[in-house]
Amino acid sequence: MKENGRDIVLLAHGDGGALTHELINNLFLCHFESNILKTLTDAAVFSINEGRMAITTDSFVVDPPFFPGGDVGKLAVCGTVNDLAVSGARPVYLTASFILEEGLPLADLESIVQSMAGACGVAGVEIVTGDTKVVEKGHLDKIFINTTGVGYIFPGVDLGYHRIKPGDKVLVNGSLGQHGIAVLCKRYGFDFAGQVMSDCAPLNGIISLLLKEIRGIKIMRDLTRGGLATTAKEIASACGLDIWLDENCIPVDAGVKGAAEMLGLDPLYLANEGKFMVIVTPEEAEKAVAVMQGHELGRDARIIGEVKPGKGNVYLSTSLGGTKLLDLMAGSPLPRIC
Amino acid sequence: MSPLDRFCDTELSRKLMGRVAALADEVAERLGRPAVFIEVCGTHTVAISRLGLRSLLAGRVELRSGPGCPVCVTDHQEIDMMVNLARLAGVTLGTFGDMLRVPGSRSSLERERAGGADVRIFYSPLDAVAFAEANPEREVVFLGIGFETTAPVVASTLTRARAKGVKNFSIFSAHKLIPPAIRAVLSDPVLKLDGLILPGHVSAITGRRAFDFIVKEYGLPSVISGFEPMDILIALHELLLQLLRGEARVVNKYTRVVREEGNLDARKRIAECFEEVDVPWRGLGVIPESGLSLRETFRDFDARFKLNIEPAPPTSHYPPGCACKEILRGKLLPPECRLFSNVCTPVHPVGPCMVSSEGACAAYYRFERFSPVGGGI
Numbered sequence: 001m002k003e004n005g006r007d008i009v010l011l012a013h014g015d016g017g018a019l020t021h022e023l024i025n026n027l028f029l030c031h032f033e034s035n036i037l038k039t040l041t042d043a044a045v046f047s048i049n050e051g052r053m054a055i056t057t058d059s060f061v062v063d064p065p066f067f068p069g070g071d072v073g074k075l076a077v078c079g080t081v082n083d084l085a086v087s088g089a090r091p092v093y094l095t096a097s098f099i100l101e102e103g104l105p106l107a108d109l110e111s112i113v114q115s116m117a118g119a120c121g122v123a124g125v126e127i128v129t130g131d132t133k134v135v136e137k138g139h140l141d142k143i144f145i146n147t148t149g150v151g152y153i154f155p156g157v158d159l160g161y162h163r164i165k166p167g168d169k170v171l172v173n174g175s176l177g178q179h180g181i182a183v184l185c186k187r188y189g190f191d192f193a194g195q196v197m198s199d200c201a202p203l204n205g206i207i208s209l210l211l212k213e214i215r216g217i218k219i220m221r222d223l224t225r226g227g228l229a230t231t232a233k234e235i236a237s238a239c240g241l242d243i244w245l246d247e248n249c250i251p252v253d254a255g256v257k258g259a260a261e262m263l264g265l266d267p268l269y270l271a272n273e274g275k276f277m278v279i280v281t282p283e284e285a286e287k288a289v290a291v292m293q294g295h296e297l298g299r300d301a302r303i304i305g306e307v308k309p310g311k312g313n314v315y316l317s318t319s320l321g322g323t324k325l326l327d328l329m330a331g332s333p334l335p336r337i338c
Numbered sequence: 339m340s341p342l343d344r345f346c347d348t349e350l351s352r353k354l355m356g357r358v359a360a361l362a363d364e365v366a367e368r369l370g371r372p373a374v375f376i377e378v379c380g381t382h383t384v385a386i387s388r389l390g391l392r393s394l395l396a397g398r399v400e401l402r403s404g405p406g407c408p409v410c411v412t413d414h415q416e417i418d419m420m421v422n423l424a425r426l427a428g429v430t431l432g433t434f435g436d437m438l439r440v441p442g443s444r445s446s447l448e449r450e451r452a453g454g455a456d457v458r459i460f461y462s463p464l465d466a467v468a469f470a471e472a473n474p475e476r477e478v479v480f481l482g483i484g485f486e487t488t489a490p491v492v493a494s495t496l497t498r499a500r501a502k503g504v505k506n507f508s509i510f511s512a513h514k515l516i517p518p519a520i521r522a523v524l525s526d527p528v529l530k531l532d533g534l535i536l537p538g539h540v541s542a543i544t545g546r547r548a549f550d551f552i553v554k555e556y557g558l559p560s561v562i563s564g565f566e567p568m569d570i571l572i573a574l575h576e577l578l579l580q581l582l583r584g585e586a587r588v589v590n591k592y593t594r595v596v597r598e599e600g601n602l603d604a605r606k607r608i609a610e611c612f613e614e615v616d617v618p619w620r621g622l623g624v625i626p627e628s629g630l631s632l633r634e635t636f637r638d639f640d641a642r643f644k645l646n647i648e649p650a651p652p653t654s655h656y657p658p659g660c661a662c663k664e665i666l667r668g669k670l671l672p673p674e675c676r677l678f679s680n681v682c683t684p685v686h687p688v689g690p691c692m693v694s695s696e697g698a699c700a701a702y703y704r705f706e707r708f709s710p711v712g713g714g715i
Contacts, residue, residue, distance in 0.1 A: 188459060188461050248348060263461075264381070264384070264436075264695055266388075317390075318389050319346070319351060319389070320352060320355055320389045320391065320394060320567055321352060324390045324705035324706060325704070325705055325706065325707050326704075326705075327703075327704060
């Protein structure tokens with residue numbers, strides 16, 4: 001998309017005048033298909049059904065904006081959709097706010113918007129309102145996106161820490177650490193053999209299947225920043241019980257394992273964008289795994305541990321039969337020296 | 339199954355674990371106490387912690403950690419000089435990742451970056467040269483950190499930068515050598531050791547022979563080991579066997595990587611670019627001929643001369659109560675430090691052993707703080 005012979009974002013694109021309108025009409029409206037958005041009023045107006053709703057918001061500032069398996073746009077949709085999905089909600093509407101750096105190539109913006117539209121299509125959600133601001137060059141790194149999402153809680157679903165009991169099983173829908181490695185390798189220019197792709201994907205499809213089939217789900221969490229270990233620790237602390245994980249059962253694919261080893265990082269602490277953890281009654285654990293494995297985003301689903309009485313700690317049984325403690329991540333993962 | 343996978347084979351590892359435990363009991367009975375081994379490499383420290391090996395061998399073998407994490411042993415004085423470099427106008431400071439958080443006496447590179455200094459992480463010094471070529475208006479200073487493993491890479495980079503005629507690239511060398519540090523640790527009369535697990539990657543460069551002095555001068559069994567579960571168990575098995583038989587040898591159990599003579603080409607490169615000098619190690623003090631300084635022929639790439647960096651004052655500034663000194667010598671275990679896990683944590687590190695992912699304190703904090711109740715799954 002070229003405007004006035006220019007192919008980059010200008011400060012004037014954010015001033016609310018003619019260029020802003022061009023941007024909205026020629027870019028956002030072209031890709032985001034929504035009758036509500038088309039009205040271009042100050043607020044999106046829509047009817048609601050009865051029942052409980054969920055709302056969540058998230059800002060996306062990923063460096064670099066494009067990485068193997070996705071980009072900041074796909075992330076901005078999937079991240080918010082997944083936060084609603086793991087809360088037991090059916091995501092319906094999103095808002096999208098863009099803060100752009102002056103000089104950002106419009107082609108990059110367009111490809112980010114296209115991948116947002118693609119992710120919305122897969123997730124079955126609509127972007128119904130948005131905003132654009134442009135800041136001077138150097139005031140931010142290329143592009144920040146904020147998305148807010150609303151959804152309906154599925155009838156009869158009651159998720160919460162209060163429902164977790166000793167004996168409950170811990171499940172995960174697949175291999176860990178792909179997003180973290182994909183972004184790190186791209187950021188630092190590591191060129192390892194065999195590219196690891198981000199697992200960025202909307203999880204509402206697999207989760208709605210699970211909620212329909214399995215009654216005994218206590219809680220679900222998506223395993224974003226801080227990875228499985230940090231999320232498990234948050235859950236254990238919140239419910240005052242211990243979580244035991246078995247290293248032999250936790251799926252980590254060979255590409256991630258190799259890269260993580262080379263960089264001195266632990267896959268259990270690496271970010272994911274298409275993985276979630278489920279805590280479920282022991283009676284329904286096997287069935288839940290089977291349901292997950294029936295969906296393309298759950299082929300490698302496993303039972304990886306269980307809840308035990310305790311004091312809010314997370315323990316990992318190692319491959320040797322030893323035990324180690326897992327805690328919240330401290331500082332972001334940095335590649336090591338040797 | 340690749341040949342390497344056998345080193346991670348769970349069933350094999352568990353079998354060998356049983357044999358190691360039985361052997362350890364036998365040795366402990368003979369000594370009247372658990373055998374005490376020290377590992378000299380940060381990657382071993384982390385691997386041992388990750389495997390939960392200490393909990394499995396509790397009361398049978400005591401595993402201590404030596405000065406084998408390049409970040410942990412970088413002295414305050416050197417960090418202060420790096421901070422001064424980062425503050426110079428027009429300088430981009432390139433570093434390996436985990437150097438960022440190490441506290442100097444006043445600041446860290448992470449704090450300097452937050453304050454506007456241009457500090458960047460490069461995985462390879464060659465990337466830093468490429469960055470210098472693309473940004474001719476900046477002086478790119480790469481921090482040469484690490485042991486015999488990273489020094490040849492930095493040496494090759496210098497040779498290439500010179501051949502390319504890159505004028506805005508230099509090195510701040512804080513490289514250190516492992517054998518002199520081992521000597522410094524073993525010379526401590528207070529420390530009672532029964533054997534050493536020697537670093538695999540460093541030995542790949544130096545060769546097995548470089549560690550013969552451990553047997554000649556100190557009479558201690560030593561094993562060069564890899565980093566997979568089986569590697570570490572094989573090393574422990576070998577050390578325990580030597581103790582039982584009353585032997586002391588330097589055995590190479592990492593033969594898929596380490597040779598008798600080491601990597602001659604890498605050693606030649608180090609010798610071409612660097613000379614051995616006396617340098618301070620955090621926690622160990624000044625160790626003779628244990629550091630690598632750029633030779634005079636590379637002055638035009640030596641940040642200390644090129645940017646006229648004054649040596650920072652040597653500092654005896656040690657955070658009160660921090661036991662990193664004793665921990666680096668293997669005299670204390672991290673939980674024996676009174677700051678450990680209450681004042682000093684990975685989020686608010688007081689000493690360097692808590693900063694680096696390979697530091698003994700960080701490894702203990704992450705994996706070994708509490709004895710769990712109840713069994714496994």
